[in-house]
Amino acid sequence: MLQVFPDIKGRFGDFGGKYVPETLMGPLQELEEALDQALEDPAFHEEYHHVLKEYSGRPTALTYADKMTDYLGGAKIYLKREDLNHTGAHKLNNAIGQALLAKRMGKEKIIAETGAGQHGVASATVAAKFGLECKVFMGEEDIRRQELNVFRMKLLGAEVVPVTSGNGTLKDATNEAIRYWVANCEDHFYLIGSVVGPHPYPRMVRDFQRVIGDESRRQFMEREEALPDRIFACVGGGSNAMGIFYPFLEDDVELIGVEAAGKGVHTPEHAATLTKGTPGVIHGSKTYLMQDENGQITEPYSISAGLDYPGIGPEHAHLFQTKRVRYESITDQEALDALKLLTVKEGIIPAIETAHALAQAFKEAPKMSEDETILINLSGRGDKDMATLMEHFQEEVE
Amino acid sequence: MLTKTSFQGKLTKTENLFIPFVVAGDPTPELTVEYAKRLQDEGADILELGVPYSDPLADGPTIQRAAQRALKAGMSLRKAIQLVPKLREAGVEIPVVIFTYYNPVMQIGHEALFDMLEENGAEGVLIPDLPYEESEEIRELAEARNIEFISLVAPNSDQRIQRIAESAKGFLYCVSTLGVTGERNEMSAEALSFIKRVKEYSQVPVAVGFGVSSYDHVKLVNEHADGVIIGSKIIRIIEDGLEKIKNGETEQALNDFSSSISTLIKG
Numbered sequence: 001m002l003q004v005f006p007d008i009k010g011r012f013g014d015f016g017g018k019y020v021p022e023t024l025m026g027p028l029q030e031l032e033e034a035l036d037q038a039l040e041d042p043a044f045h046e047e048y049h050h051v052l053k054e055y056s057g058r059p060t061a062l063t064y065a066d067k068m069t070d071y072l073g074g075a076k077i078y079l080k081r082e083d084l085n086h087t088g089a090h091k092l093n094n095a096i097g098q099a100l101l102a103k104r105m106g107k108e109k110i111i112a113e114t115g116a117g118q119h120g121v122a123s124a125t126v127a128a129k130f131g132l133e134c135k136v137f138m139g140e141e142d143i144r145r146q147e148l149n150v151f152r153m154k155l156l157g158a159e160v161v162p163v164t165s166g167n168g169t170l171k172d173a174t175n176e177a178i179r180y181w182v183a184n185c186e187d188h189f190y191l192i193g194s195v196v197g198p199h200p201y202p203r204m205v206r207d208f209q210r211v212i213g214d215e216s217r218r219q220f221m222e223r224e225e226a227l228p229d230r231i232f233a234c235v236g237g238g239s240n241a242m243g244i245f246y247p248f249l250e251d252d253v254e255l256i257g258v259e260a261a262g263k264g265v266h267t268p269e270h271a272a273t274l275t276k277g278t279p280g281v282i283h284g285s286k287t288y289l290m291q292d293e294n295g296q297i298t299e300p301y302s303i304s305a306g307l308d309y310p311g312i313g314p315e316h317a318h319l320f321q322t323k324r325v326r327y328e329s330i331t332d333q334e335a336l337d338a339l340k341l342l343t344v345k346e347g348i349i350p351a352i353e354t355a356h357a358l359a360q361a362f363k364e365a366p367k368m369s370e371d372e373t374i375l376i377n378l379s380g381r382g383d384k385d386m387a388t389l390m391e392h393f394q395e396e397v398e
Numbered sequence: 399m400l401t402k403t404s405f406q407g408k409l410t411k412t413e414n415l416f417i418p419f420v421v422a423g424d425p426t427p428e429l430t431v432e433y434a435k436r437l438q439d440e441g442a443d444i445l446e447l448g449v450p451y452s453d454p455l456a457d458g459p460t461i462q463r464a465a466q467r468a469l470k471a472g473m474s475l476r477k478a479i480q481l482v483p484k485l486r487e488a489g490v491e492i493p494v495v496i497f498t499y500y501n502p503v504m505q506i507g508h509e510a511l512f513d514m515l516e517e518n519g520a521e522g523v524l525i526p527d528l529p530y531e532e533s534e535e536i537r538e539l540a541e542a543r544n545i546e547f548i549s550l551v552a553p554n555s556d557q558r559i560q561r562i563a564e565s566a567k568g569f570l571y572c573v574s575t576l577g578v579t580g581e582r583n584e585m586s587a588e589a590l591s592f593i594k595r596v597k598e599y600s601q602v603p604v605a606v607g608f609g610v611s612s613y614d615h616v617k618l619v620n621e622h623a624d625g626v627i628i629g630s631k632i633i634r635i636i637e638d639g640l641e642k643i644k645n646g647e648t649e650q651a652l653n654d655f656s657s658s659i660s661t662l663i664k665g
Binding site: 009019026178282 | 456469475505526529
C-alpha cells in the first residue's frame with residue numbers, strides 16, 4: 001500500500017510544501033479548508049461531474065489507433081481523447097473544478113496565469129459560464145506569439161494583463177499572478193493551471209484531473225479486460241500526466257512522463273526539468289527546476305509553449321525520485337515527426353505538447369509484443385498550433 | 399542568564415528604529431557600500447542587505463528593477479555575504495541582515511549559509527518565502543550560531559500571529575498592508591490595530607515595512623511601532639541618481655542620496 005500524498009504539511013516525500021510570503025499563508029489555509037470540505041461533500045462531486053458531462057462533453061473517448069498499431073507493429077496503441085473536451089484540451093477539467101470551488105467560497109473574481117493561452121482560455125471560459133470576473137496574466141512575449149488565444153480570452157470577456165517583468169513568459173506571468181493574489185486575496189481566487197505552486201494547489205489540480213485516469217481505467221477494462229502495460233503522457237507542469245497516472249500508481253502499469261528536450265538536452269535550449277534540472281524552490285513549491293549555480297531560475301525552451309516551464313509539479317519530482325514513473329525527453333523535431341505521423345495515419349491532429357508523448361510511445365511500441373498494450377494521453381488538439389505547423393510543414397504538403 | 403547575540407550587542411536603541419533596505423550590487427557592489435555608509439550616517443540602525451533574485455515573489459516592480467540591475471552586475475548570495483566585510487572596512491558598524499529568497503539558500507546549503515554568515519560577520523538573515531511552518535531547521539541553526547533569523551508577520555496571519563511574534567528574534571517585520579513591497583500613500587487604521595496586537599506578544603522591537611514612503615509615514619509608524627523598514631522608496635532615491643552616476647557625477651549623486659534620506663527620516 002502506497003503512502004497517501006501529500007502529507008499534512010503538503011509534502012510529497014521531500015517535495016511540495018508552502019514556500020510563500022507570509023501574506024499568502026492565510027489565503028492558502030482558507031483554500032485548503034474549503035477544498036477539504038468540498039471534496040468530502042457528495043453534492044460538490046455531483047455538480048462537478050454534471051458540468052463535466054453536460055458542458056465539457058465527458059467522458060472523452062478511448063480510441064484504438066489501429067492504423068498506427070499496424071504501421072509500427074508491436075503493442076496495441078490506445079489514445080485517451082482529452083482533445084475532445086470543450087476548448088480542446090484537458091485544461092478545462094481543472095478550470096471547472098476550481099471555478100466551482102471559487103463560487104462555493106463566495107469569491108466572484110478569478111485570476112489565472114497562462115503561457116500559450118490554453119489555461120487562460122479555459123479560465124476565461126469557466127468565468128463566462130459561471131459569471132465570474134476574470135483576469136489572465138500573460139507574458140508580453142507570449143501575447144505576441146499567441147495572438148489568437150489572446151483574442152479568444154478577450155472575446156470571452158476576460159481581461160488579459162500583459163506581464164513585462166523578467167522575459168515576459170509563463171514563469172513571469174505566474175510570478176505576477178501570485179503578486180496580484182497576495183495584494184487582492186480577500187476577494188480573489190487564484191486558479192492555477194497545473195499541478196504546481198504551494199500546497200494545496202498540486203493536490204487540488206491533480207484531484208480535478210484524475211477523472212482522466214479514472215475514466216481510462218474503466219474504458220480500458222471494458223475494451224481489453226486488463227489494464228494497459230504502459231501509459232505515456234507529456235509533462236510541462238505535469239497536470240495531464242498526473243491526471244492519467246494517479247489512479248494507476250498502485251497498479252502494475254509502467255508510467256512514462258515525457259519532457260521537452262527542445263533542441264536537445266545537451267544544448268542549453270530545452271525544458272527537460274527532471275532530466276537536467278536540480279532540486280530547488282519555484283512558485284512556492286520544492287521540486288526540480290532549471291537554475292544556474294547561484295540558484296537563479298533560468299529560462300527553458302521548447303517549441304511547445306505548454307511545456308516551456310522551468311519547474312515541474314512536486315508530485316512528479318517525488319515519483320521521479322522514487323522511480324515510480326520513468327521520465328524521458330523528446331526533441332522538437334521528434335515531436336513534429338510524431339505529430340505528422342498521427343495526423344496522416346489516424347486523422348487526428350494533436351497539440352505539439354501531446355506529440356512529445358506520442359513520439360516516445362512510437363519509439364517503444366515496436367519493441368513491445370503484440371499482446372501488450374499502450375495508452376497515450378492525447379491531452380490536446382493541434383488547432384492552436386497551426387501557425388507553427390505551417391512554418392514546418394507548408395512546403396511538404398504543397 | 400542569556401548571552402547577547404552580536405546583533406543585540408550592536409543595536410544601540412529599541413525604538414524609533416530606521417531599517418533601510420538596499421539590494422546588494424545595485425547598481426554596483428562598490429556603490430552599495432557607499433549607500434550603506436550614507437544610510438548609517440543618516441541614522442540607520444540596522445541594514446537589510448537584499449540579495450537579488452530572478453523571481454522575487456514578494457517584491458513589487460521597484461525592487462524587481464533593482465534586482466535586475468544587480469544581477470546584471472554579477473551579484474549572488476555568496477557575493478552579497480562577502481560584501482559585509484567591505485561594509486565594515488568602510489565603517490558600517492550597524493547590524494547587517496541578509497535578505498534572500500530561499501532557493502539560493504537551498505543551493506548553498508543550510509550549514510554552509512551559516513558558516514558564511516558567521517565568517518563574514520553578518521548578524522541576521524531574513525528569508526521572505528520561508529514562513530514559520532517551513533523554517534524550523536533554519537531557526538534552530540540560527541539560534542545555535544547566534545545569528546538572528548528575522549520573521550515576518552502579516553495582518554492575515556490570524557491565529558498564527560501569537561506563535562510568530564513570541565518566537566521572533568532580532569526584530570519582527572510587520573507587513574503593514576497586504577501586498578507586495580511598494581510605496582503607498584497612507585497607513586490604514588487596520589494596520590495600526592494589527593501592530594498593536596503584534597506588540598503585545600513580541601519580545602523584540604516591532605518594525606513596520608511594505609509601503610513606508612514618506613516622512614509622514616515614518617512619524618505615524620513610530621508613534622505605534624518600534625521602527626520603520628524602508629525599501630522601495632530608498633531604491634527610488636537610488637534610481638534618481640543613476641543618471642548622474644552614469645555621467646561620472648558619483649559624489650553629487652551620493653550627496654543627493656544623503657539629503658533625500660535625511661528628508662525622508664527627519665522631515
